[in-house]
Amino acid sequence: VISHRVGTPEHTSTHMDAPYHFAKFAWKLDQIPFANLHGPGVVLDREKVKKTPPGEEATVDISDAEAWESKYGRIPKGAIVIMNSGWSKYWPDANKFVGSEDAFDPSKPTVYPGMSGDLAKWLLYNRDIVGVASDTISCDRGSDLEWPVHKILLPENIWCAEMVTNIDRIPVNGAELYFLPMKIREGSGAPARVFAVWKDKKEE
Structure with a gap:
């Protein structure tokens, strides 16, 4: 026996940040309904952001969501909005990944792409999403020390997943995304298995 x-x-x-991570009254990890752990994928894939070098910062904002909608229509109900900055290519170089000369020194500033607080508000008040995700270490930008995306979305039971990889391999529209965290009792977050399902256009 092993x-x-x-x-x-x-x-x-x-991993996934449960709403409880930033709001004591919000869902703990084991309270998130399965229906809120999957949904239509909305990949905000901005070339300008993907070309940002380590040590510089870029923002995914409302204009990126509007550009997506101009091509594919309104963000669907129950969607998961995921930022593809291309940042996962820097892993496991910790200094490049967090944009710091010393990733393990909390006194050093961090610099990496993220969503804007304005985008978080726009999604909350104008669309009906279940979660957001990022391929960086946070859904917020490295310099946003007030954590606006977390503070706006998590208290409304909209979760945030971070350090998601292989986003380039899924379509920017038309995939069903699944975010399945370890079910930790009363957890504020957990490592997660993330996968996507979509119909290959060649099959149509």
Whole structure:
């Protein structure tokens, strides 16, 4: 018989921030309904952001969501909006990934792409989404020390997933995304398995 012991922080590698992470009254990880863990994928894939070098910052904002809608129509109900900055290519170089000369020194500023607080507000008040996701270490920009995206969305039971990879392999529209975190009792977050399902156009 083979058996191993596993230990991990909640917020590490590809993971989900439960709404409870920023709001004591919001859903804890084990309270999130399965219906809110999957939905139509809306990939905000901005070339300008993807060309941003380490140590510089770029923002995904309302104009990116509007540009997506101009091509594919209104963001569908129950959608998951995911930022594809191309940043996962810097992993596991921690200094490049967080845009700091010393990633393990909390006194050093971090610089990496993220969503704007204005985009978070726009999604909250104008669309009906279940979650947002990013391929960086946070849905907020590295310099946004007030965590606007987290503070706007999580108290409304809209979760945030971070350090998602291989986003380039899924279509920017037409995929069903699944975010399945470890079901930690009363958790503020957990490592998650993320996958997408879509119909290949060649099959049509």
